Amino acid sequence: MPYSNFPAFLAGTVLEPWLSLGERAWFDSRNNGDYAKWRRALDAMPDLDPNSIDLSEAVRIGTSQDCSGIEQAQLKDALQTLMPWRKGPFSLFGIDIDTEWRSDWKWERLRSQISSLRGRTILDVGCGNGYHCFRMAGEGARLAIGIDAQLAYSMQFQAIKRYVPQTPVFVLANTFENALAMLADKPEAFDTVFSMGVLYHRRSPIDHLLQLQDCLRPGGELVLETLIVDGEQGYSLTPEGRYSRMPNVWFIPTCDTTLRWLERCGFVDCRVIDVSVTSIDEQRSTDWMRFQSFSDSLDPADKTLTVEGLPAPKRAVFVATKR
Numbered sequence: 001m002p003y004s005n006f007p008a009f010l011a012g013t014v015l016e017p018w019l020s021l022g023e024r025a026w027f028d029s030r031n032n033g034d035y036a037k038w039r040r041a042l043d044a045m046p047d048l049d050p051n052s053i054d055l056s057e058a059v060r061i062g063t064s065q066d067c068s069g070i071e072q073a074q075l076k077d078a079l080q081t082l083m084p085w086r087k088g089p090f091s092l093f094g095i096d097i098d099t100e101w102r103s104d105w106k107w108e109r110l111r112s113q114i115s116s117l118r119g120r121t122i123l124d125v126g127c128g129n130g131y132h133c134f135r136m137a138g139e140g141a142r143l144a145i146g147i148d149a150q151l152a153y154s155m156q157f158q159a160i161k162r163y164v165p166q167t168p169v170f171v172l173a174n175t176f177e178n179a180l181a182m183l184a185d186k187p188e189a190f191d192t193v194f195s196m197g198v199l200y201h202r203r204s205p206i207d208h209l210l211q212l213q214d215c216l217r218p219g220g221e222l223v224l225e226t227l228i229v230d231g232e233q234g235y236s237l238t239p240e241g242r243y244s245r246m247p248n249v250w251f252i253p254t255c256d257t258t259l260r261w262l263e264r265c266g267f268v269d270c271r272v273i274d275v276s277v278t279s280i281d282e283q284r285s286t287d288w289m290r291f292q293s294f295s296d297s298l299d300p301a302d303k304t305l306t307v308e309g310l311p312a313p314k315r316a317v318f319v320a321t322k323r
Contacts, residue, residue, distance in 0.1 A: 064094025
């Protein structure tokens with residue numbers, strides 16, 4: 001199972017309280033009607049041993065030479081049962097999972113701008129299927145823990161982890177708040193904390209930043225990626241209803257506003273390391289994610305606007321240090 005070596009990484013650390021709670025706290029499949037289908041798919045995956053693993057320049061595990069045609073077909077069928085695949089891409093034994101997001105593009109924009117991850121204990125809040133956690137391992141992280149409440153993403157993580165069981169990456173199917181409640185009030189357990197694509201979904205962005213800060217050791221680094229809009233310090237767009245077809249977007253600040261929020265929360269050395277306009281090449285429908293995607297959220301007559309008439313998505317990455 002993907003959590004078999006998890007206790008070894010937690011023992012003797014601030015995260016040790018998670019051990020007494022058992023796997024139910026790390027992975028809870030109750031009340032999900034699709035779990036049995038997903039479990040059958042994972043159980044049907046063939047036992048394969050990759051001759052090559054690349055987590056540094058991609059998430060590429062094995063090649064088609066490491067399996068028979070029948071085994072590759074079995075694997076592809078199982079992986080397709082776990083659709084839709086949103087974060088990636090992944091390559092498993094010659095099967096290329098063309099995900100909705102080119103998450104590798106985001107990673108390339110920030111990897112050289114943040115502190116080295118070698119030897120670090122890392123938390124990734126809202127990690128999805130753990131794609132970036134695998135890339136963190138490729139950068140030499142001692143341990144990368146992702147948290148995401150969507151069980152479907154945890155099942156996708158398990159499919160990847162099956163073939164790299166010793167990789168120090170784990171995705172917990174739980175909420176960030178529940179995970180914090182399992183620890184001390186201020187665990188200060190992580191050298192680096194990532195929060196990418198989460199802040200604008202929070203009713204209280206300041207509380208989210210303070211929670212992230214509580215997870216960092218003194219001197220630890222926060223990597224924050226979020227939607228932003230153009231404007232002056234103090235301005236934040238508050239959509240009246242949906243934004244880019246998303247129903248749960250609360251605040252979209254300017255870069256200067258975000259920097260002020262970080263400073264007010266007590267972070268130091270706050271800076272912007274990347275600003276990029278989301279493109280229909282970076283987020284789109286694929287054979288592995290066949291639903292509506294980014295292009296459907298833009299005004300057909302003016303791609304600088306969303307279908308709601310608001311500024312089209314632009315994202316920024318911020319880095320800040322805990323005092």
